[in-house]
Amino acid sequence: MRTRRITPWLFAGPALFLLALFLVYPSIETIRVSFYNWNSTTYVGFQNYISAFTEPSMVNVFRNNAIWVFVFTLFTVSLGLILAVLLDRVRYEKIAKSFIFIPMAISMVGASTIWKFVYAYKPPSAPQIGLLNAFVVALGGQPVGWLIESPWVNNLSLIAVGVWLWTGFCMVLLSAALKNIPKQLMEAARIDGANEWQVFRKVTLPLLWPTVAVVMTTMVVFVLKIFDIVYVMTNGNYGTEVIANLMYKQQFTFQNYGLAAALAVVLLLLVVPMMVLNIRRFRRQEEIR
Amino acid sequence: MRMRAVRRLFSRVPIHAVLVTIAIIWMLPTLGVLVTSFRAPRDVYGTGWWTVFAHIGRTGQFTISNYVEVIFKQGMGRAFLNSLFISVPGTVIPVTIAAFAAFAFSWMKFRGRNILFMIVVALLIIPLQMTFIPVLRIFNKLHIAGTFPGIWFAHTGYGLPLAVYLLHNFMSSLPRDLFDSAAIDGATTLQTFLRIIVPLSVPAIASVIIFQFVWVWNDLLVALIYLGGSPNVAPVTLKIANLVGSRGQDWQILTAAAFVSMALPLVVFFSLQRYFVRGILAGSVKG
Numbered sequence: 092m093r094t095r096r097i098t099p100w101l102f103a104g105p106a107l108f109l110l111a112l113f114l115v116y117p118s119i120e121t122i123r124v125s126f127y128n129w130n131s132t133t134y135v136g137f138q139n140y141i142s143a144f145t146e147p148s149m150v151n152v153f154r155n156n157a158i159w160v161f162v163f164t165l166f167t168v169s170l171g172l173i174l175a176v177l178l179d180r181v182r183y184e185k186i187a188k189s190f191i192f193i194p195m196a197i198s199m200v201g202a203s204t205i206w207k208f209v210y211a212y213k214p215p216s217a218p219q220i221g222l223l224n225a226f227v228v229a230l231g232g233q234p235v236g237w238l239i240e241s242p243w244v245n246n247l248s249l250i251a252v253g254v255w256l257w258t259g260f261c262m263v264l265l266s267a268a269l270k271n272i273p274k275q276l277m278e279a280a281r282i283d284g285a286n287e288w289q290v291f292r293k294v295t296l297p298l299l300w301p302t303v304a305v306v307m308t309t310m311v312v313f314v315l316k317i318f319d320i321v322y323v324m325t326n327g328n329y330g331t332e333v334i335a336n337l338m339y340k341q342q343f344t345f346q347n348y349g350l351a352a353a354l355a356v357v358l359l360l361l362v363v364p365m366m367v368l369n370i371r372r373f374r375r376q377e378e379i380r
Numbered sequence: 381m382r383m384r385a386v387r388r389l390f391s392r393v394p395i396h397a398v399l400v401t402i403a404i405i406w407m408l409p410t411l412g413v414l415v416t417s418f419r420a421p422r423d424v425y426g427t428g429w430w431t432v433f434a435h436i437g438r439t440g441q442f443t444i445s446n447y448v449e450v451i452f453k454q455g456m457g458r459a460f461l462n463s464l465f466i467s468v469p470g471t472v473i474p475v476t477i478a479a480f481a482a483f484a485f486s487w488m489k490f491r492g493r494n495i496l497f498m499i500v501v502a503l504l505i506i507p508l509q510m511t512f513i514p515v516l517r518i519f520n521k522l523h524i525a526g527t528f529p530g531i532w533f534a535h536t537g538y539g540l541p542l543a544v545y546l547l548h549n550f551m552s553s554l555p556r557d558l559f560d561s562a563a564i565d566g567a568t569t570l571q572t573f574l575r576i577i578v579p580l581s582v583p584a585i586a587s588v589i590i591f592q593f594v595w596v597w598n599d600l601l602v603a604l605i606y607l608g609g610s611p612n613v614a615p616v617t618l619k620i621a622n623l624v625g626s627r628g629q630d631w632q633i634l635t636a637a638a639f640v641s642m643a644l645p646l647v648v649f650f651s652l653q654r655y656f657v658r659g660i661l662a663g664s665v666k667g
Contacts, residue, residue, distance in 0.1 A: 098569050099490035106481035106540055107496065112518075113537025114503045117511035124513055174402065177395050189653065190403045193410070196649035196656070197642050198598030200617040204624060204638040205409045208416065208631055218427055220631070222412055225428050255406065263657060316507050319600045323621050338509055339601075343608065348513050355509040366505040 118359075125352035139353035151242075152332045158246050159253075159317055159333065164310045166254045168303065171261025175269050176291065178262075188266070192259035199256065199319035206252045207324055210237035241330035249331060252320050257313070261306050268302035269295070301372065308369040315361050334358055417635040418442040424632045446636040454633060456640045458612075459619035463597055463641075465528060466615050470535035470596040475589050477536065478543030479581070483573050485544065486552035487559065497548070503541040511538075512605050519606060526610035534606055535599075539592050550584035551577060583655075590652060591659035594645050616641035 128135050143149060174191060178184040194202060211221030212234055219225040224234040237248040272295065280290045296303075318335035325331045327340070334354055341351035415429040420443050432441060451457040484490070485497045515534065516525060524530035554577065562572040578585070600617040607613050614622070620637050627633050649656050 096490070099484045099488040099493070102484035102488065102569075102573075103481040103496070105477045106500075106544060109477065109533070109537045110500060110503060110540055113515060113534065114506055114511060114541070115499075117514035118506055120514035121510050170402075174399070177399055180392075180395060181399060187399060187403050191406050192657065193646070193649065194406070196594065196645040197410075198600065198617050198645070200598070200600050200620050201638045201642045204620055204634050205413045207624065208413060208635065209409050211631070220425065220428050222408065222428070222430070225430075255409070316509070322600070322604075323624055335509060335601075339604070342513060352513055355507065355512070358507045358509050359505075362507055363505055 121352045121355055124348055125356050127349050129347040129349050131348055135349065139349045140357075142350060143353050143357060148332070151330055152334055152337055154242070155246055155331060155333050156315065156317075158242075159250060159314050160311055162247065162250050163253050163257075163314045163317075164307055166250075167257045167261045167310050168307050170254070170258045171265050171306065172299070172303065174258070174262045175266035176295065178266065179269055188259075188262065191262060194256045195259050197256070199252075200323055202252055202256050203320050203323035206248075206255070207238070210248055212236050212239075238325055238331075239329050245325065245329055245331050249320055249324055252324070253314065253317065257310065261310070264306050265299065265302055268299055272298050305369060305372050308365045308372070312362050312365045312369065315365075316358060413635040413638055416631055417446055417639050418444065419632060420445070421630070421632050446632045447640070450633055450636045450640060454619075454623065454627075454637065455611075456616065456619060456637050459614055459616045460640060462613055463615040463617075463644075466531055466535075466603070467593055467596045469528075469532045470539075471589055471593040473532055474536040474539035474543055475585065475592060478540055478547055478588070479578065479585065480573070481540075481544050482547035482551050483577055485548050487577075488569075500541055500544050504545065508538060508601065516605060526607055526613065528613060531603065531606050534602055535592075535596050538602065539595070543588050543592065546588050547581065547584055550581055554580060586652075586655045587659035589659075590648060590655050594648060594656070594659075597645055 124131050125139055126134060126136060128138075174187075178187055181187070197205075209222045210224075211219075212224060213219050213221070215228075215234055219228050219234055221237075223237060228234055235244065238245050276294055276298070277290050280294045285293065316335050317333055318339070321327055321331055321333050321336045322339070327333065327336045334357065338351050338354040338358070341347045341354060412429045415432055416424055419429065419432070419441065423441060435441070451460075481500075485493060485500075515537075519525035519530050522530075524533070558576055558580075559572065562576055567575070597615075598617065599615075600621060603615050603618045604621070607615070607618065611622075616637075620634070620641055623634060623637055
């Protein structure tokens with residue numbers, strides 16, 4: 092195609108300018124700010140990073156992010172996989188899939204509101220209006236403060252909201268990969284006398300594995316930055332704080348820009364290895380296709 | 381033969397049981413919110429929402445007054461319009477700019493093209509948190525913090541890497557002959573882009589538009605950072621987050637507000653399901 096030399100820059104220029112302004116420059120500036128004091132006037136070296144890793148309350152924050160990464164990823168991916176494999180065998184696959192995918196259209200704020208109501212707590216004397224506590228009481232138990240009891244009950248209750256939102260996403264990706272596997276491979280294994288579990292374990296799963304790995308890393312990257320659910324449901328109280336919510340608080344509530352910037356950089360450093368892994372896998376898959 | 385069919389049916393019962401149970405669990409929370417949003421406050425506090433099914437025929441137990449309350453008195457109507465006013469430009473601007481850039485990156489030769497494109501893709505990695513402090517300082521200097529143009533720019537900057545990446549993938553797979561024949565016809569670059577490339581890229585552009593729109597509509601964090609202090613421009617997500625804080629126990633208010641905020645994305649989901657799913661899947665690499 093014949094074009095004047097200036098033309099490519101007219102086409103790509105606006106995008107490049109905005110990317111420089113909103114992503115490149117701020118990232119470099121945030122790294123600089125992270126080495127300065129709260130209002131960016133005095134250089135403090137690694138002091139913000141030292142506080143980010145040594146303050147007693149920070150241990151909880153990193154523990155919570157670790158729980159999120161582990162439990163959330165485990166449940167979304169394995170439930171997604173189970174659903175993809177089982178739904179492949181039934182006639183109502185399409186409708187069931189849209190039921191489970193619907194939460195993806197709902198904002199995390201909306202989902203948090205929905206689930207806060209599921210977790211609603213009333214004293215034992217009053218009628219329970221939250222679904223979960225009504226269930227517990229009907230079984231003869233005492234109502235539970237799902238969002239209060241730390242650290243396991245409330246953190247897992249928050250994670251359940253994330254699982255509800257994102258299982259459909261994992262299911263759809265894994266299901267698409269499953270449909271790409273030639274059915275003859277499974278048939279051949281069955282003819283050789285393999286039972287359904289062996290077919291899944293020895294044929295389906297190995298062939299699905301590259302997709303499972305991509306979905307897993309995608310979930311890890313996403314959940315490391317988890318913010319909305321925690322912000323809306325507990326705002327990090329009762330021992331549910333996570334890095335992204337703490338960074339928001341440091342920036343706006345405490346106006347400690349140095350520490351907020353250091354937390355952002357920590358988030359970046361946690362995300363980068365997973366993203367690199369993901370993009371490399373993604374490209375390898377594209378090549379195969 | 382008949383025995384085998386029966387046995388097969390029974391061996392499949394557990395599968396159906398698992399699937400139906402999961403599907404029900406997935407629907408129950410939303411159903412509860414939908415039912416509650418149509419109940420009178422006194423009923424909401426008195427009994428669980430599931431009790432309405434005991435006497436479902438009694439339509440008197442339902443009311444739309446909660447919706448009237450949240451839309452007109454609690455400001456959800458205003459917030460809905462704000463969300464539209466944020467999401468439409470917050471989608472159109474980045475996708476347009478990205479389409480031009482993606483075309484340049486896929487079909488024009490210029491110095492530094494490959495390295496620049498690699499940088500654009502690499503920017504997908506950056507968590508938005510890395511940008512908040514400096515961008516907010518710029519916004520404050522320009523006095524556009526807490527305004528619509530400010531958040532349009534922010535969503536444009538944040539949406540570009542993914543949009544350029546996805547549109548580039550699609551456009552670079554178009555056949556070269558298209559460009560040769562356009563050149564023979566004497567079309568300018570801009571004409572080639574607008575009359576041939578854009579129409580052919582509609583499936584990809586539709587996916588990117590839907591993803592970006594739903595992302596911006598459902599966004600809380602970016603709105604909180606750049607519009608947090610300005611209630612009159614707050615989108616639905618910000619409004620609900622504030623209601624949860626101030627009216628935390630008024631479930632009839634919160635549930636109705638949640639449904640108002642979910643209405644539009646759900647309509648998009650049901651009417652454009654294929655593009656929606658494709659867009660969401662493609663967007664999953666977003667930073």
